[in-house]
Amino acid sequence: MPTDRPISFPKLKVACHLCSLSQLCVPAGLDRVDVERLDRMIERRRILRRGEQLFRVGDRLHALYAVHSGVLKTSVLTDEGDEQVTGFHLPGELVGLGALGSERHGCTAEALDTASVCELPLEGLEKLAIDLPSLNHQLHRLMGQEITREEKLVLLLGKKSAPERLAAFLLGLSERLACRGLSSHEFNLSMSRKDIANFLGLTLETVSRTFTHLQAQALINVTGKHVQITDLKGLQRLPHSRAGATAYRGS
């Protein structure tokens, strides 16, 4: 079996300093020499098919993963067994940071389409972080960002109406795509309406209706998974409070 012989897959070898994502990812802020050491530590790149899970809640924590291509979603489970999507992860983003410093994963990560991830073995990473203060600082930064991201989500779920939630979701995606040099005003959603609804604390039907309504207000254009943002400013300053919701009840 060639799978036992890494030499058969030379392209699986990761090279951070050649990766276009390095400024968004773990290597950001590290100097050349340090990136080389990081590079040597990263074991392999793993390919995931649509629907395949990278890890599940309760799995032992062996490694951290950086998305290299494709999109992942992470989710947690209620006691009753239903899912709450906690995030979608684009290339350059880390998944499973919540488990750092613990023994087991606290969420499940699943590929939404074909995706590849870089595996950062935990043991190596922690050892290297002790040697490289800049890497350690970068890890703190990434964890801090994750906390901040979750706080924003809490705010969204606690305070915003359906149209505001969907608008915030689209704007957030748009911004993150822009950072990756992709179009910020036109893109394809890799997640289903169901996943979006779950993430935003809404039902699938409400998401669908809200897409329609945002389109009726000429803020966006939606056709299935394809989205165009036609009025960025309008989306950003969506009628506060419930006005956005009331507006389309009249039409």
Place this chain on the structure above:
Amino acid sequence: MPTDRPISFPKLKVACHLCSLSQLCVPAGLDRVDVERLDRMIERRRILRRGEQLFRVGDRLHALYAVHSGVLKTSVLTDEGDEQVTGFHLPGELVGLGALGSERHGCTAEALDTASVCELPLEGLEKLAIDLPSLNHQLHRLMGQEITREEKLVLLLGKKSAPERLAAFLLGLSERLACRGLSSHEFNLSMSRKDIANFLGLTLETVSRTFTHLQAQALINVTGKHVQITDLKGLQRLPHSRAGATAYRGS
């Protein structure tokens, strides 16, 4: 002014190894020698009056704070300026972890009653963490816990009904009080209904009504800020879905 002379306030000197909270706090998992070094680094204990703010969104990050006594709340702001409470922090818990690795605080921390906090100067902490792998690991663990805590909150806000939210809130408090050797079935809330409502993504009135309803179901006893949990199991397995809500409509 005696405030300039630390010797006038010998009790302000922190001593982690003498602190009953050390097993819940930063020193957990560190050996004696390491705790001594941590101790020397911790600058002072700061006293906060009810309503006083420890730091605000956007403040430069100088230090991390561990609650020593009292209760703090942390909150973030929407673009429109209203508040979302993201957590209540009991003795032994750290506040402001979301800012680690960044320049500025991403949330505001305020005392709910008279409180004291231990100040961990960031510079010293980061330097010490490089020297002490166990401290560095402990910081990772605490940040990971914070991420996990936020994920649970997201789940609560995204999926649960008002009675489930309030029950989860009370159970969470109960558990954390138990860890501190306090009664888990009878305690005083240090936060107002308004703060609870804000935290749980509900209105003040809904929280008040829900308290009444949980009491009518003989699960708790509430009188103002005083709460007794009379049926722990019942609170834990609150009628899933909307049943909890429908149940008390008939009464």
Place this chain on the structure above:
DNA sequence: CGGGCACTTGAATCATCTCAAGGTTTGTGG
């Protein structure tokens, strides 16, 4: 070409919110 899945749309229901009034506790100054 047909079956299944993802999405849209409609109508009725419901949980929670809003508005409003009354009651209770807390803190303060006389």
Place this chain on the structure above:
DNA sequence: CCACAAACCTTGAGATGATTCAAGTGCCCG
């Protein structure tokens, strides 16, 4: 120690945003 004001909390009635249930459309894949 009492009186008063200001918060804080409770309760009720009506409004509403989002859900649920249900039907129908479009699309991808075998």
